[in-house]
């Protein structure tokens with residue numbers, strides 16, 4: 001069976017869904033791996049390294065996808081009118097497509113996979129269970145995004161992070177505040193601590209308080225019965241009440257104005273990012289302060305974030321609202337992402353038949369499978385029984 005790895009064509013995407021290391025392991029499964037020429041360029045992997053690992057190099061997307069039974073992507077393939085190549089039209093009927101497909105908000109795309117007979121798996125929907133941890137693309141990518149965000153924040157900030165005692169005087173440590181202590185936030189806390197900053201953080205999940213403290217940061221937060229119940233069984237945060245938001249905002253007002261760097265990582269699955277920092281909060285901040293909003297892809301945690309842009313406010317606060325933070329550290333994020341996909345495929349690999357066997361009753365498959373055999377099968381996107389009747 002042929003497995004195609006395409007060059008990512010969506011703007012700002014530097015990652016790739018396979019590496020020479022995973023190509024070797026995919027080949028060992030019995031697959032012929034075909035990599036589109038230039039697919040690894042954004043992640044510093046030349047065609048020659050893919051070829052040395054055993055991949056065929058195809059000159060373009062059409063050649064890579066010709067006869068493919070499996071397609072590995074980082075982002076969703078381009079559809080008609082989305083770019084110079086209609087990648088979706090080139091995917092053979094019956095092929096398995098695996099990627100972070102952005103299923104929420106792109107329901108028409110999911111219907112198109114079904115219509116074209118593509119069995120699509122959206123890896124961002126992977127259930128947060130122990131068995132799936134090594135396939136968890138959101139975790140692997142968020143971890144690196146959190147790290148990168150702190151480094152970019154540090155670079156945009158005109159002073160150092162650690163306290164420095166020099167003959168010319170003492171430089172105080174930077175105060176870093178992290179909004180949201182999930183995977184990205186915890187890595188941001190750890191990174192800022194390693195650089196010597198004074199770190200505090202907040203989160204609505206009750207478990208986060210101990211996680212924040214265990215990394216040596218101070219917990220900032222409103223504590224109430226609501227926060228004790230703020231986590232879904234899937235490990236995601238719930239949308240909080242208006243009362244909670246008001247009390248949190250008051251505490252934020254006090255905290256925010258003292259900060260040098262704020263790293264925003266708060267997300268609620270499938271929804272717009274919660275707006276935690278208002279324009280007034282930003283106006284209260286010190287000149288030269290930096291906000292790094294890695295929630296920008298979901299609209300951002302700061303009211304003044306412009307997704308995809310760097311904004312400098314009137315009071316000289318820099319807001320970095322870049323999209324796709326994992327792509328800004330693409331060599332590492334590609335390596336981990338490629339590993340996640342390899343682990344997923346290996347877990348559902350029929351060794352004798354040398355083909356994937358995604359058991360429909362498996363919890364992981366149920367979590368990620370959008371379409372199968374020409375139908376939308378994911379419970380969140382399948383036609384509702386009433387509508388079908």
Ligand code: NAD
Nearest residue numbers: 128129133139180181182183203204205235237266267274
């Ligand atoms: P996420 O990216 O969905 O959200 C980031 C963080 O923002 C979360 O901690 C969330 O609680 C927080 N948040 C949401 N709204 C907020 C608000 N209004 N104010 C402050 N914070 C807010 O989360 P994530 O990083 O994917 O991880 C969520 C949880 O899942 C974590 O506890 C993580 O450890 C857990 N997890 C478990 C597994 C597993 O068991 N396999 C894998 C990955 C993550």
